[in-house]
Amino acid sequence: MNLKKVFAIMLCLTLLLVGCTKTGDNNNNNTDTDNKDTAKDKTFKVAMVTSAGGLGDRSYNDSAYEGLKKIEADMNMEIKVVEPADVSEGEKYLTELAKAGYDLVCTLEYGHADILNTVAPQFPDTRFAIFNIVVDQPNVTSVIFKEHEGSFLAGALAAMVTTDDSIDKTNDQKIISAIGGVQSPGIDKFIVGYEEGAKYIDPDIKVLKGYSNSFGDPAKGKELALVQIDQGSDVVYQIAGGTGEGVFEAVKEKNVFAVGVDSDQDYIVPGNILTSMMKRLDMAMVMLADKLQEGTIGDENIIELGLKEGTELSPMEHTKDMLKPEYLDQLEEIREKIVSGEIKVTDVTKE
Numbered sequence: 001m002n003l004k005k006v007f008a009i010m011l012c013l014t015l016l017l018v019g020c021t022k023t024g025d026n027n028n029n030n031t032d033t034d035n036k037d038t039a040k041d042k043t044f045k046v047a048m049v050t051s052a053g054g055l056g057d058r059s060y061n062d063s064a065y066e067g068l069k070k071i072e073a074d075m076n077m078e079i080k081v082v083e084p085a086d087v088s089e090g091e092k093y094l095t096e097l098a099k100a101g102y103d104l105v106c107t108l109e110y111g112h113a114d115i116l117n118t119v120a121p122q123f124p125d126t127r128f129a130i131f132n133i134v135v136d137q138p139n140v141t142s143v144i145f146k147e148h149e150g151s152f153l154a155g156a157l158a159a160m161v162t163t164d165d166s167i168d169k170t171n172d173q174k175i176i177s178a179i180g181g182v183q184s185p186g187i188d189k190f191i192v193g194y195e196e197g198a199k200y201i202d203p204d205i206k207v208l209k210g211y212s213n214s215f216g217d218p219a220k221g222k223e224l225a226l227v228q229i230d231q232g233s234d235v236v237y238q239i240a241g242g243t244g245e246g247v248f249e250a251v252k253e254k255n256v257f258a259v260g261v262d263s264d265q266d267y268i269v270p271g272n273i274l275t276s277m278m279k280r281l282d283m284a285m286v287m288l289a290d291k292l293q294e295g296t297i298g299d300e301n302i303i304e305l306g307l308k309e310g311t312e313l314s315p316m317e318h319t320k321d322m323l324k325p326e327y328l329d330q331l332e333e334i335r336e337k338i339v340s341g342e343i344k345v346t347d348v349t350k351e
Contacts, residue, residue, distance in 0.1 A: 044104065044292055046071055047080040047097045048285070049090065051108040053215040054083040057242040060281065063263040064108055064131075067285025075289055087111040091119060098123040104292050105129070106285070110186050116140060127297055129288055131281070132186050134302055141297060143284050146306030148193030149338050150277040151237070152345045153313050154259045155197025156334055157275060158235035159205050160327045161257070167322050169256050169272065170234045177208035177233035179224050179247055181215040181240035185349045190239040190261070190277070192348050200334070200343070208233055212243045221246030229254045235274060237261070248273065257319075264314040276314040283310050308339045
């Protein structure tokens, strides 16, 4: 065989190898894209386990449920809601939902953290999500809300109005208050932010505090609120889920203000709910579903949502006309300072 023939054969083999290599590279580069495209075409199953109090609280659980319904309607996903009678049932339901093939299992219960640490490793192909607390497992997404930031704004507004004699629902005493459900760092996170916001406006303001030890006891909520109102509070921040229904009854009866929580609760007692600190669980649920569908839900194991990401005060449709324009301007200035980091609000869960 002469040299020309040898050279020609070698050239053909080289071109063939280069072509194969490029084809292989293209296949490898498209793997992630193909997986994500497949994920988009799949009908996903998403389940939600409520926290204590369950649906109907017009607050925390209901806000998340609104997001879940949006997932079903707009993203064509199959959904399921489970309402445990007790926190201890968490292991049972989380396990059953994973075995049933749900792609994403979300729990709203803070007390399920230890349970999830046990259950999640048993189902590595299931994605779990928990709110308000971090669970360090590779298949768990922890969604943390910066409630202290929104609560700071609520406290600042409460301090602005509490001695405003142009509003018939306030008195001349520098006293506001807060009622939490079960005392825990997660609830104190709201209360501390609220107090810091109030004292940012007026260092001399007094903030009364109480706990109902329940997220589903309206009678206890009303009792505590009436005591605080009798002590001079004219703005009562409720951070107690369904217990807050009793707080709303009390402020209506005494014609003072409440501050709602988690959802926009202003409509419940129009004109007597100054504002609501909206965590936007509905938005968080949709965000998780988007990530599930896009195939990116495992990219971040901890997601934090604060004023910058969507946590906010309600539009105050029923009370805005009672407020001086400068109050709203000052609130916006404070919000911008929190987002920029100029104002640092204490997060007691990290201390």
